[in-house]
Amino acid sequence: MEILMAIVIGILAGSGTWLVLRPRTFQVIIGLSLLSYAVNLFIFVSGSLSIAREPIVLSWLQPTLENYTDPMPQALVLTAIVIGFATTALFLVLLLAARGLSDTDHVDGEEDA
Secondary structure: OHHHHHHHHHHHHHHHHHHHOOOEHHHHHHHHHHHHHHHHHHHHHHHOOOOOOEOOOOOOOOOOOOOEOOHHHHHHHHHHHHHHHHHHHHHHHHHHHHHHHHOOOEOOOOOOO
């Protein structure tokens, strides 16, 4: 499971980096979204890859990470998802405004010759 998650995170990060380096603004926004998904997945996986373990402390189980899933990465990822949606919406509004002002969607504002 760890190998699969490492491969998925690597593919997301690599694809996001490649898209961020593209000349069009929509591709840059999609690349930033993929990078944020990769970071969120990395933070989520750092909590532990536990299946069928309790996230809440129970009275009959000893409070160690052997018996529980760490809830802090889950809370951080949830917060990051909400902030990511807000910044993506802001970027899309800025993309539309820049396209309306410059009549192009290139990052530097100029079409290739």
